[in-house]
Amino acid sequence: MKQALKATSCGIHAAASVVGKMEKLGPLGGVFDLHGDDDRFGQKTWEKAEAEMQRLALNTALAKGKLHEQDLDAILAGDLLNQCVGAAYGLKDFNVPYFGLYGACSTAAEGLILASLLTTNGYFERAAAVASSHNCTAERQYRSPLEYGAQRTPTAQWTVTGAGAFIVGGEESAMALIRGVLPGTVIEKGIKDAANMGAAMAPAAADTLLRFFGESNTVPEDFDLIVTGDLGYEGGAILCDLMAIEGVDIRKVYNDCGMMIYSRDTQDTHAGGSGCGCSAAVLASYLLPKLATGALRRVLFLGTGAMMSPQIIQQGEYIPAIAHLVCLTSKEEKEWKLC
């Protein structure tokens, strides 16, 4: 396989997040830009609420970056809903070229990779990446409507009600630098349990991470944080084990957005958070500000996605997964060479 790691010279100018009530009550509740106490965001249906979260996230990111829609060359966006209607409807009023993405929970990272490659090479001056998920839309689409009160297994993750938007552009005036990107390949290791997506996605994260260390000649100790979004407790532990088997110990610097967004003591989400909105909101409002202040200096952000549909699982298929990697640094690390 060809070298997949691409060096980039761009940055994230502004980012914003919108979350629901449960996320607001979690340990990161204080950092998110907007939240809704009833998860409806003034809309009559959950799907429209999710679309509204995408609109709010992008508008807030533009406002924080002192930018207008006409400053954008493109929007790259997606979500988990059938036909990605969260992005299509939420962003339809922006008069900006639109690229619809489907990367399941890796969508934020997929959008950041494409935006980075297209701004670094000068085709775009600025591009936005937007992703969202909503617990109520995801539960009824993938599992069963919340009203049924279906019991969840210990390995099940809790779909985050959240959206994140990122404005990618040149390095100057960026809050954090995007130094390189490594898109994932589709990995399927025989997991059929749609209530254990962490196990389905962990091998994809390991594949991408091992290729990254190999192609960049770096080691886990070169980074302050290696963060996946979203393997949860189950998948995160599997990833650490898979890496250890390969002789790469990431435990000291590893964390997962799905483990960070909820309190394990006071919020029983079983295996942690998931959904496109989880890694998007945590990166936008918790990790990027730390990179902006230099509290974090070198971060590997891996968006992980499980790309099955309920129908194809009913047809006996396994779960294909993907992990897209984005290497972020603070501006203090500008002299550090990734590759």
Add this chain to the structure above:
Amino acid sequence: MKQALKATSCGIHAAASVVGKMEKLGPLGGVFDLHGDDDRFGQKTWEKAEAEMQRLALNTALAKGKLHEQDLDAILAGDLLNQCVGAAYGLKDFNVPYFGLYGACSTAAEGLILASLLTTNGYFERAAAVASSHNCTAERQYRSPLEYGAQRTPTAQWTVTGAGAFIVGGEESAMALIRGVLPGTVIEKGIKDAANMGAAMAPAAADTLLRFFGESNTVPEDFDLIVTGDLGYEGGAILCDLMAIEGVDIRKVYNDCGMMIYSRDTQDTHAGGSGCGCSAAVLASYLLPKLATGALRRVLFLGTGAMMSPQIIQQGEYIPAIAHLVCLTSKEEKEWKLC
């Protein structure tokens, strides 16, 4: 809004198509690379059959281009299925970086645009764009299972059972050149009728086409063919009217992949063909060979997509649409300057 037209210097090295029985029996039946007489392609479900068509299309395009998967830097692919499982499952065994796209029926054009921008700027040497649709998966997902024998309205289009794959790379040894691309914006003009997607998509095609002529200072007469995929007879007529209102007459050079793929006399598909696989298969096996021989010299290819879901339509929403434009020329036109 910023200039959206981007000049590119790349080409399509190879392309391939896979279609079903009805498409094989149509006026273009002789040009497609592969076809299946039972539309199952050896699979037990329609969804798996569609995934198999994507695999066959990419493998055939690679074989025609005398390339292997390790020659690809990326695959950009999508389809109409929930969670885009046609692409994710059909292409999961290719060990190549994967970007999932959702552009509804504009997916082939969306993939070609991103592949063109990323190969022109040198990030990728070669990238594949793949898209598919299947009549049986689309009908039961969007409308009702074929077994119900639901009656179709005159404006309804027939979802093509087909897949197309394109290998984009440098200009040398290309069968056709990609000279410029113009990504579409999401356009929604108040159409709610999911059985009249041509009407929903025509305004998006007009918006993209008018911006293209404005930004490139070209006129319809500069092109041998302006082809949409897929507005069908209904949407195609609306597009021509919308353009005429703006003082731009495209009638002399206009056609639509959905009008070309079926015989109106012997195959009653009502308003013509649709689905990601329609424009992908027609471009891959009918239009590109004509560009390769010089029978066509300058072509504007517009992928048009309607990005609603059945659920959001049931919730009373309108249909947002998009049209992505790719400007193709034969190698004889290398000296012609687009912009």
